[in-house]
Every structure is written in C-alpha cells, then in structure tokens.
Amino acid sequence: MGLSINYFGGASVAALLVSYTRAVDFMALSIIVPLLVITYLTSKTALGRFEDAVLHVDEVNRLYLSTIETLATAIDAKDQVTHGHIRRVQRFALGLAAKLGITDPIQLKALEAAALLRDMGKIAVPEHILNKPSRLTAGEFEKMKLHASVGADILSSIKFPYPVVPIVRHHHESWDGTGYPDGLRTTQIPLGARILAVVDCFDALTSDRPYRTRLSDPEAIAILMERRGVMYDPMVVDKFIETQKQLSEEAQEQDVDKDAIDSIATKLRITPEAPAPTLADVSDRLPVKVLTLLRSIHPSPPGVSVEDLGVIVSKQFLRLTNALSTAIYGIGESGHSIRCLFADGPLSQLVGGPDILLGERLSGWVAAHRTPIWNSDATLDLPTDLARSAGVGLGSSVPLVDGDVVIGTLTFYAPSGLEIAVEQRVLIQSAAPLLATALSTSIAHDQVASIDGTSRSSRQTLYAVLDALLSHRAHGLGRTHPEALSIVLVTFPSSVGPDRNREAIQSAFQADLASATGASASVVRLSSDEMLITAPLRVLAHLGLDVVATPKTAHKLREMKVIEVTNSLQLPEVLGLTQPGELQPTGKPLVH
Structure with a gap:
C-alpha cells in the first residue's frame, strides 16, 4: 500500500x-x-x-497465544491429559470452522483461544475426581460440571479482544437443552462451543485414557451419530464426519515446541491432595510373609534373573491381591517403549509380545507419567479376546523407579469386580522402589549372562540340564550309578579378570568336558561371576584335580570356590531362587 x-x-x-x-x-x-x-x-x-x-502486533499475538497454550497445558496437566490432545482439538476446531464457511477473523481468533482454555475451570475440581478410573457418582459429577462456569468466571477477568468466554462457558451445553451450566439449546449455544463439543468428543474417544482404551475412528464416529441432534448440532456433526479424514491428517502434524511443552506438563503434574498411608501405618494388618517379602527383594540376590525375581514377587503378591496374573514390563532398548519381561498364570504368553509405546495403553501410560493406575480396564494392555479367555477385566499398574530412572512397571490383571483394595495398594507402592532396584540388578544380570554356544540362554540350558537330571532319576539311577549326574556351582573370584576372561574359561571347560564325556556334560553361565557344571560323577569325583585332561583348566579350577551339589533338591537353595522343592522349570517336580 x-x-x-x-x-x-x-x-x-x-x-x-x-x-x-x-x-x-x-x-x-x-x-x-x-x-x-x-x-x-x-x-x-x-x-x-x-x-x-x-x-x-502479529508477534505479540503469537506470543499471546503461546502464553495461553502454556497456561492451558499447565491446567490440563492436573487431569493427566497430554499436550497433544490440546493441540489436536485446536486444529480440529479451526479446520472444521473453515469447512463450515466461517471466515470472520474475530470468530476464528475466539475459537483458537477457547480451544486451548476450554477446561481452565478444572483447576477447581479435586484431582481424585478428575482421574477416577471408574464411573463418577452423582455428587462427583456435580463437582465436575462446575469446571465450565468456573473457567468462564476466571477468564472473564481477562479483556479478550474477541468472545472467548461464551465459548468456554457453553462448550458442554447439549443440542436438546440437557447440558450444563445454563441448559441452552439449539442455536442459543454459540457456534464455536458447538464445534468444540464435537471435536473434543471425537479426539477424546480416539485417545487412550487411564480408565479405558481408545476407540477406532469408525467406532467414535458411530457414537457421534448416536448423539447427533441430542447432544451435538446435526450440521456440525455431518460436516465433521464428511471431512474427518482430512481433518485428522492435519491435526496430527507435529510441533517444533511439542517436547518443551510436554516437559512442562510432566513437571507440573499435581500430586494427590492427601498423602497415601505409609507401610508403617498398615504393617500390623499385613501378612508376615508379605512384610518379609519387602525386606527380601532388596537388594536382588546375585545371579537372580528377571524370571526368577518375577516368580518370587508374583507368588507373594498374587496371594495378597485378587489378581489372576502379574506382569513385569521393562523399558525397551529404544527408550521409547516397554516390553513384557515376565508374566505368569494365564497371561504368560505376553512375554516376548509386541512392545507398548510409552504414554500409551495402561502400562505404557504409567511408565511415562510415573503415576499408578488402579482397577482400570485390562483391555488397555491386553487384546480383548486374550483378556476374555484369561478371565480378566481389571488392570492395575505401578511404576518401578530406581532413583530417578524408570525401570518399568509392575502390572496386575484381575477378574472384573475384584478390585485391589487401598491397603493392598499401600503395600504394592511401598514395595515398588525396592522391586525397581532388584529388577535393575536382574536386568543387568540377564544382559551379561553368556550364551551356551547353541544360541540358547543360560536359563533355557539350565532347564534342559534339569530335564536330563530328572530323566536319570526317573530311570532309577542313584548316586553310586556310574553315569549318575552331579551338579557343581563355580564362583569366579575377583582375581579372575573381566567378563571376557570368564567367557574364555567357560569355553575351555565346555570343550574339555565335551571331549571327556560327550553330550552328557554341560557348562551354564548363570551370571557374571557364576557358572553351573553338570557332568557324570565319574568325571566330577575329584573336581579341581582330575576333572579334565588339560592342566590349564585344572589350574583355573583351583582358584575358584567350588560347591558340590550331590542332591538335586539342593539346587534351588544354592541358586538362591526359592525354597527346596518349589522350583519346577518344566512343570515336573524335582523330587519324584
């Protein structure tokens, strides 16, 4: 110009x-x-x-909107809604407004700001109501409804240059007049509020929440159609469904500032209003075995694998709770997902299954937010058919944090209606830090445990060895039988170098025993400083003296602490796994 x-x-x-x-x-x-x-x-x-x-003016306006967004993120952090939801709803709303032919810049600016600030009033709602994983009571719902009017009252003190407050106040009104706070109906409801109601509902339905799993787009659209003309403006619903695919693609675009805003949201998450009871508060009402468990799992015994730790923890907690199965999830190699490291009972097939992204589903959400979820929907983690066949309907998960590092989660799956009670939650949360430390140790153990040369893990090999031992016992072979098996546990002293030196020693033992005895001998690396040798008694009768042909290996044996186990019943005690007779790696008892 x-x-x-x-x-x-x-x-x-x-x-x-x-x-x-x-x-x-x-x-x-x-x-x-x-x-x-x-x-x-x-x-x-x-x-x-x-x-x-x-x-x-343009720069100030952008800064103004950024400030509004940061404030909205801080408020929404209280009810554990992600920043991505806020921005997607904003994009959905502006995109739908354009499809409806709205071009007035005043209306568009009002909708843009209201999309961010619509739930400002949640600051006045107690956190236990916002995050309740089950249906709200009538009284709780009345408190929840206050957020619309409270948010409008808060924002009315700000001199917006466009009509933001009416949209915020009325975005929970219904087309038939049954909404809140004022019971407006049809076109009495501001158009911006009618748009927000539809897009907010769709994005909430298609996102994971602590209390339910996400719905597919067709399922969410079906719900919008059910509410068309009842809760939502038919014109707005029809236009949204007509353009939903395009709007969804546009709403998923990434922001360069997303990580920074998400970090703010995480740091601003508000802790529960009342502190949970401590272990000391309820210790006199807890079983003695459970109290013993808390002391026994920290630190993890040397050489205990994740699987062994899971067995120990699972048995005790399943006795305490109503759960059918427990699962231990650990952070994946990428750091962006979790994977099932241990599961028992009807859900043991979860081990080795697909990873769960951090922030998604039940266990992924708990790991990302370091916040427990109790008695939620088990299908957040499990496929519906698996949950049904296993007889589980409820899922509860607690984060396992060692120091300031998230190690994973401990998740319980229980039948519908059998909730984990408050006292049980106290115990689980009190044990969680100890279990996290033990799990960290066990994960490190599993990572350094060597492979036996057949690409099988030490645990798999140990079970194969036990099968062989059981086979000998089943055929009536006793200690004096020339081919009866004996098991020894060899502990490397600190003088035996780094891990690569110990691997070389293991390989030497494996080669010498194979040449001396054939396939009936085995060397299994249990941990970084332990290995298990199984061979006929005739070979191991003079362990450390004439067990093998080469003097080099015999010399190495003299440097090591050797424990000879002549009865298979002693094996679990030596390994520090559990009480004698309880270990059944292949489903067969150790003692016939």
Whole structure:
C-alpha cells in the first residue's frame, strides 16, 4: 500500500515537472522540490513505522497465544491429559470452522483461544475426581460440571479482544437443552462451543485414557451419530464426519515446541491432595510373609534373573491381591517403549509380545507419567479376546523407579469386580522402589549372562540340564550309578579378570568336558561371576584335580570356590531362587 502511494506521488511530480518546466519559476521550483523530498521521506518513514507496528502486533499475538497454550497445558496437566490432545482439538476446531464457511477473523481468533482454555475451570475440581478410573457418582459429577462456569468466571477477568468466554462457558451445553451450566439449546449455544463439543468428543474417544482404551475412528464416529441432534448440532456433526479424514491428517502434524511443552506438563503434574498411608501405618494388618517379602527383594540376590525375581514377587503378591496374573514390563532398548519381561498364570504368553509405546495403553501410560493406575480396564494392555479367555477385566499398574530412572512397571490383571483394595495398594507402592532396584540388578544380570554356544540362554540350558537330571532319576539311577549326574556351582573370584576372561574359561571347560564325556556334560553361565557344571560323577569325583585332561583348566579350577551339589533338591537353595522343592522349570517336580 505504502509502496503504491510512493510510486503514484513520484509519477505525479515527474509529470508536473515535464508539463510546466517552461512556465514555472525556477526560484519557486528550488523551494518546492526540497519540500516534496522532505514530504516523501517523512511519509516513507511513517509507513515503515506502520509496517513495523503491524509486524509487532502479529508477534505479540503469537506470543499471546503461546502464553495461553502454556497456561492451558499447565491446567490440563492436573487431569493427566497430554499436550497433544490440546493441540489436536485446536486444529480440529479451526479446520472444521473453515469447512463450515466461517471466515470472520474475530470468530476464528475466539475459537483458537477457547480451544486451548476450554477446561481452565478444572483447576477447581479435586484431582481424585478428575482421574477416577471408574464411573463418577452423582455428587462427583456435580463437582465436575462446575469446571465450565468456573473457567468462564476466571477468564472473564481477562479483556479478550474477541468472545472467548461464551465459548468456554457453553462448550458442554447439549443440542436438546440437557447440558450444563445454563441448559441452552439449539442455536442459543454459540457456534464455536458447538464445534468444540464435537471435536473434543471425537479426539477424546480416539485417545487412550487411564480408565479405558481408545476407540477406532469408525467406532467414535458411530457414537457421534448416536448423539447427533441430542447432544451435538446435526450440521456440525455431518460436516465433521464428511471431512474427518482430512481433518485428522492435519491435526496430527507435529510441533517444533511439542517436547518443551510436554516437559512442562510432566513437571507440573499435581500430586494427590492427601498423602497415601505409609507401610508403617498398615504393617500390623499385613501378612508376615508379605512384610518379609519387602525386606527380601532388596537388594536382588546375585545371579537372580528377571524370571526368577518375577516368580518370587508374583507368588507373594498374587496371594495378597485378587489378581489372576502379574506382569513385569521393562523399558525397551529404544527408550521409547516397554516390553513384557515376565508374566505368569494365564497371561504368560505376553512375554516376548509386541512392545507398548510409552504414554500409551495402561502400562505404557504409567511408565511415562510415573503415576499408578488402579482397577482400570485390562483391555488397555491386553487384546480383548486374550483378556476374555484369561478371565480378566481389571488392570492395575505401578511404576518401578530406581532413583530417578524408570525401570518399568509392575502390572496386575484381575477378574472384573475384584478390585485391589487401598491397603493392598499401600503395600504394592511401598514395595515398588525396592522391586525397581532388584529388577535393575536382574536386568543387568540377564544382559551379561553368556550364551551356551547353541544360541540358547543360560536359563533355557539350565532347564534342559534339569530335564536330563530328572530323566536319570526317573530311570532309577542313584548316586553310586556310574553315569549318575552331579551338579557343581563355580564362583569366579575377583582375581579372575573381566567378563571376557570368564567367557574364555567357560569355553575351555565346555570343550574339555565335551571331549571327556560327550553330550552328557554341560557348562551354564548363570551370571557374571557364576557358572553351573553338570557332568557324570565319574568325571566330577575329584573336581579341581582330575576333572579334565588339560592342566590349564585344572589350574583355573583351583582358584575358584567350588560347591558340590550331590542332591538335586539342593539346587534351588544354592541358586538362591526359592525354597527346596518349589522350583519346577518344566512343570515336573524335582523330587519324584
């Protein structure tokens, strides 16, 4: 605009000079021309300042909206809604408004801000109501309904240059007049509020929540159709369904500032209003075995694998709770997901299953937010058919945090109606830090445990060895039988180097025993400083002296602490796994 005026003014002056050069007094011209130049420069400066002012207003407006967004994220952090939900709803709302033909910048700005601030009033709602994983009581729902009017009252003190407050106040009104807070109906409800109601519902239905799993897009659309003309404006619903795929693609675009805002949301999560009872508060009402468990799992015994730790913990907690199965999830290699490391009972097939992204489903959400969820929907973690076949309907999960590092989660799956009680929750949460430390140790153990040369883990090999031992016993072979098996546990002393040296020793034992006895001997690495040797008694009769042919290996044996186990019943005690007779790695008892 300013440039056009400058061109027009310059052309006009040039035309006048050409037309009236002969008639104009050059003395007068010498006065007029400088005045024209000064006028031009003054107008150019003024126009430049005007353009700078426009840019400044735009920048202030962007900063204003960013401030609103940060405030909205802080408020929504209280009810554990992710920042992604806030921005998706905003994009859905603006996209749908465009599809409905709304072009008024005042209405669009109002909708843009209201989409971020619609739940401002939740700051007045108790957190236990916001995050309750089951249906609200009538009294709780009345408190929840207050957030619409409270949010509007808070925002009314801000002098918005566009009508934000009416949209925030009425975005929970229903088309048939049964909504809140004022019972408005049909077109009495502001159009922006009608738009927000539809898009907020759709995005909430298609997102995981602590109390339910996400729905597919078709399932969410079916619910919108059920509520069309009852809760929602039919025109808005129809236009949304017509353009939903395009709007969803646009709403999923990533923000460069997303990580920073999400970090703010995580740090601002509000702790429970009343502290949970401590272990000391309820210790006199807990079983003695459970109290013993809390002391026994920290620290994890050396050489205990994740599977062994899971067996110990699961047996005790299943006795305490109504759960049918427990699962231990650990952070995956990428750091962006969790995977099932242990599961028992009817859900043992979860081990080795697909990873769960952090922040998604039940256990992934708990790991990401470091917040327990109790008695939620088990199908958040489990496929519906698996949950049904296993007879579970409820899922509860607690984070396992060692120091400041999330190790994983401990998750319980129980039948519908059999909830984990408050006292049981206290115990589980009190044990969680101890279990996290033990789990960290066990994960490290599993990582350094060597492979036996057949690509099988030490645990798999141990079970194969036990099968062989049981087979000998089943055929009546006793201690004096020339081919009866004996098991020894060898502990590496600190003088035996780094892990690679111990692997070399294991390989040497494996080769020597194989040449001396054939396939009936086995060397299994149980941990970084232990290995288990199984061989016929005739070979191990003089362990450390003439067990093998090469003097080099015999010399190494003399440096080690050797425990000979002549009765298979002693094996669990030596390994520190559990009480004698309880270990049944293949479903067969150790003692016949």
